[in-house]
Amino acid sequence: MALQQQQFFAESSENTERITLAHGSGGIAMRQLVEREIVAAFSNPHLSQLEDQARLDLSELTQLGDRLAMTTDSFVVDPLEFPGGDIGTLAVNGTVNDLAMSGARPLYLTCGLIIEEGLSLETLRRILASMKKAADEAGVAIVSGDTKVVHRGAADKLFINTAGVGVIPQGMDFRVSQAQPGDVVIVNGWVGDHGATVMATRGDLVLDTNVESDCRSLYQEVCALMCTSEIHCLRDATRGGIATVLNEFAESSGVRIMLDQSAIPVRDEVRGVCELLGLDPLYLANEGKFLAIVPEEHAKHAVDALRKLPGAEQSALLAELNR
Amino acid sequence: MALQQQQFFAESSENTERITLAHGSGGIAMRQLVEREIVAAFSNPHLSQLEDQARLDLSELTQLGDRLAMTTDSFVVDPLEFPGGDIGTLAVNGTVNDLAMSGARPLYLTCGLIIEEGLSLETLRRILASMKKAADEAGVAIVSGDTKVVHRGAADKLFINTAGVGVIPQGMDFRVSQAQPGDVVIVNGWVGDHGATVMATRGDLVLDTNVESDCRSLYQEVCALMCTSEIHCLRDATRGGIATVLNEFAESSGVRIMLDQSAIPVRDEVRGVCELLGLDPLYLANEGKFLAIVPEEHAKHAVDALRKLPGAEQSALLAELNR
Numbered sequence: 001m002a003l004q005q006q007q008f009f010a011e012s013s014e015n016t017e018r019i020t021l022a023h024g025s026g027g028i029a030m031r032q033l034v035e036r037e038i039v040a041a042f043s044n045p046h047l048s049q050l051e052d053q054a055r056l057d058l059s060e061l062t063q064l065g066d067r068l069a070m071t072t073d074s075f076v077v078d079p080l081e082f083p084g085g086d087i088g089t090l091a092v093n094g095t096v097n098d099l100a101m102s103g104a105r106p107l108y109l110t111c112g113l114i115i116e117e118g119l120s121l122e123t124l125r126r127i128l129a130s131m132k133k134a135a136d137e138a139g140v141a142i143v144s145g146d147t148k149v150v151h152r153g154a155a156d157k158l159f160i161n162t163a164g165v166g167v168i169p170q171g172m173d174f175r176v177s178q179a180q181p182g183d184v185v186i187v188n189g190w191v192g193d194h195g196a197t198v199m200a201t202r203g204d205l206v207l208d209t210n211v212e213s214d215c216r217s218l219y220q221e222v223c224a225l226m227c228t229s230e231i232h233c234l235r236d237a238t239r240g241g242i243a244t245v246l247n248e249f250a251e252s253s254g255v256r257i258m259l260d261q262s263a264i265p266v267r268d269e270v271r272g273v274c275e276l277l278g279l280d281p282l283y284l285a286n287e288g289k290f291l292a293i294v295p296e297e298h299a300k301h302a303v304d305a306l307r308k309l310p311g312a313e314q315s316a317l318l319a320e321l322n323r
Numbered sequence: 324m325a326l327q328q329q330q331f332f333a334e335s336s337e338n339t340e341r342i343t344l345a346h347g348s349g350g351i352a353m354r355q356l357v358e359r360e361i362v363a364a365f366s367n368p369h370l371s372q373l374e375d376q377a378r379l380d381l382s383e384l385t386q387l388g389d390r391l392a393m394t395t396d397s398f399v400v401d402p403l404e405f406p407g408g409d410i411g412t413l414a415v416n417g418t419v420n421d422l423a424m425s426g427a428r429p430l431y432l433t434c435g436l437i438i439e440e441g442l443s444l445e446t447l448r449r450i451l452a453s454m455k456k457a458a459d460e461a462g463v464a465i466v467s468g469d470t471k472v473v474h475r476g477a478a479d480k481l482f483i484n485t486a487g488v489g490v491i492p493q494g495m496d497f498r499v500s501q502a503q504p505g506d507v508v509i510v511n512g513w514v515g516d517h518g519a520t521v522m523a524t525r526g527d528l529v530l531d532t533n534v535e536s537d538c539r540s541l542y543q544e545v546c547a548l549m550c551t552s553e554i555h556c557l558r559d560a561t562r563g564g565i566a567t568v569l570n571e572f573a574e575s576s577g578v579r580i581m582l583d584q585s586a587i588p589v590r591d592e593v594r595g596v597c598e599l600l601g602l603d604p605l606y607l608a609n610e611g612k613f614l615a616i617v618p619e620e621h622a623k624h625a626v627d628a629l630r631k632l633p634g635a636e637q638s639a640l641l642a643e644l645n646r
Contacts, residue, residue, distance in 0.1 A: 026563030026608075050575075051498065052421040052558065053394035055491060059424035060380050061391065068391075072433035073469045076477075098375045110395035112484045114437075118579075146396045146484075154399070154479035159468075161393055161435045163486030168378060175374065233374065240349030260483055310387075 017121040024115070024149025030151035034147055036186050037121070041128035042111070042135070046143035052145035056108060064167035069104035072163035080123065080157055082201045082213030084193075088130035090287060091160040092217050096138045097236045100219040101290065103174060104166030106138060111145040112161035117152045119199035127158065140164065152205060158223045167255050169226075178232040179253035179293045183321045186299060188306050189314040191242055192212065195284025196273040207276065211269040214288035214311070221290070221312050227304040236290045243282040245291050246319075253293075256322045265314040272302060292319070326441025347424060347438070358443070360423040364451035365434070365458070369466035370543035372626055377466035379431060387490035392427035395486035397526040403446065403480055405524045407516075411453035413610055414483040416538050420559045421543040422615065426497060426549060427489030429461060434468040435484035440475045450481065459549030461540035463487065492549075502616045503557040506644045509615045509622060511544050511629050512637040513537065513588050514565055518607025520597040530599065534592040537611035537634070544613070544635050547628040552621035559613045566605040568614050569642075576616075579645045588637040618643070 001129055024028040039047045041101050046054040061068065070184045092109065099106040111131065115124070135142055142162075193214040200207035218236060225231055235252070237245045242264075251259050266281045288311065293303055306315035343417040345352040362370050369377040386393065400413045415432065422429040434454065438447065457464055465485075523530035541559060548554055556576070560568045565587075573580050589604045597604050611634065617625055622640055630639035 026561075026567055051391045053425045053427070055425060056391040056393060058381070058389055058391055058490070062385060066381055068379040068381055068384065068488070069376045070379060070431060070433060070488065071467045072484070073502070074435040074437050074471050074484060076437060077475050102374070102376050102378060104376070105498050108393060110393060110486045112397040112435075112486070113397045114397050114399060114482055117365070144394045144486075148399045149398050150399050150479060153476065155482070156473060156477035159437055159482065161395070161397060161484035161486075163433045163435070163467075163484075165391070165393065165488065167381070175372070176381045238349075238635045244349055245561070 043152040056297040065169040067168040085215040088127035092134035095164040099166035103172035114159040119192040176252040192281035192284035229302035231291035241283040388492040408538040411450035412421040415457035418487040419486040422489035426495035437482040499575040507643040515604035515607035530549040552625040556616035564606040
């Protein structure tokens with residue numbers, strides 16, 4: 001079977017199996033790529049049906065809450081792999097976290113791959129394995145997918161889109177417009193790790209740092225928050241960093257947010273990368289950080305609960321809200 | 324406001340507003356692109372919340388059936404616009420139809436745009452308007468989205484991913500493995516129109532034909548089928564054409580399908596394009612055609628019902644199944 005499979009991947013002079021346009025044609029090569037690589041990597045009963053849509057019991061969903069959360073995100077990161085993760089880890093956790101930010105339990109994801117002709121099969125396999133690992137860790141299943149191959153130069157190696165659904169428990173309703181004067185802002189740990197990592201490994205510039213992407217599922221941390229505090233606003237600080245999210249809260253809710261600069265947890269390595277590249281850690285992307293706005297009286301309890309979770313030990317109060 | 328907006332789009336020498344990398348940066352230019360162009364084009368109450376996820380009442384879903392259908396598809400078509408549709412029409416109807424093929428009523432879509440720097444804003448606006456029109460015609464809402472801008476040369480103008488959910492009525496359970504000897508195959512009209520249209524307008528080769536893409540929602544036709552017949556298998560014949568779907572039915576169900584070549588509805592123009600380009604209409608992509616496998620005793624009734632629907636007048640019996 002390994003021999004048969006080999007026939008369907010073009011080999012370059014270095015004997016590396018690569019994706020070819022035939023893998024996107026709808027024919028046998030595509031079917032083999034989908035069945036032997038993608039469905040096998042994600043292995044779950046929904047995908048292995050090879051139907052054009054997953055079919056999910058609604059009765060199981062209604063036991064978890066009263067609203068379906070639904071979201072999507074496309075991932076176009078360069079480089080594809082970096083310390084602490086890769087585009088696959090991002091693609092799963094990014095959508096998982098967009099669901100979790102509504103209080104939803106993330107449940108099912110779809111995965112759309114756009115592969116540039118010439119991508120090595122080994123790279124694709126590593127990224128699919130990362131997606132499966134991230135999905136298992138987040139407790140979600142990748143239940144439906146689509147694969148396109150575009151000609152060399154028409155895409156940057158690999159783009160991944162994920163969409164996801166989850167269920168929001170009754171009574172949970174966080175919105176960017178719900179911040180109130182007197183509330184406080186909580187962040188769940190070090191700021192800027194992901195952005196600094198990607199910047200430090202991009203292109204010709206390879207800085208020697210120990211910093212790693214913070215990419216991970218935030219659902220457990222959201223659960224800890226929901227158990228310990230009323231939540232007015234909750235958003236993960238991805239593109240645009242914590243500064244952009246704070247601006248969204250302030251504008252949507254009509255409040256002033258005074259940041260205590262000394263309270264913002266930023267690693268020395270991240271400050272170093274920022275100084276070298278002229279960046280501001282508050283605007284760097286994160287992939288495992290959220291900002292929560294909660295009533296002042298619940299804040300200490302919430303921060304204490306977060307600090308007990310692995311990865312969230314540096315959770316901190318960032319700011320108070322004024323009119 | 325038109326003046327303000329102008330500032331956020333780069334202008335080329337021909338005075339055309341174009342997408343720039345700033346539109347993907349997470350800053351003000353991106354926010355304006357999302358709010359003024361995308362959210363405005365798709366206008367619905369879910370999107371205008373500008374939350375990172377849509378929140379949908381589960382009680383409304385459970386009234387329609389007992390299972391959630393979930394699917395995704397990425398669209399990478401060249402050219403972006405062609406007679407009878409564009410990448411936006413495809414992106415909506417492709418996912419609507421993947422849902423409808425399970426018997427599901429299509430309800431909610433997500434939309435992930437990957438835009439190449441330099442795409443003209445006019446083109447983007449036309450495509451967003453096509454998506455809105457197709458969504459309205461199919462009775463679905465685009466409730467969540469994501470926009471990325473990649474540097475020139477990193478994507479082919481525009482890629483669109485859509486994911487969707489719908490609800491499958493109780494008792495409906497079509498699977499590719501359920502074809503039985505004695506069943507018959509129905510197609511809902513002209514075969515190969517979409518593939519021939521795209522081939523005839525691609526690159527330097529512009530053939531002068533009247534053929535148009537058949538891209539449209541198939542949900543109404545599926546409803547007509549469900550009302551008139553038991554359905555064993557149902558699949559839309561997109562990439563790979565009707566030949567590929569027939570092969571999937573035959574292999575999954577362990578049946579032989581003998582095609583009556585003279586019964587296959589193919590327009591003369593499509594035959595002409597195929598002869599010029601050395602293509603087989605049975606392998607051409609369709610975007611508004613399905614193959615249904617139904618018990619022989621229901622077939623006439625089903626075909627009669629389909630033929631009354633606009634676009635499906637050429638519905639026909641294609642084949643009988645043997646062991």
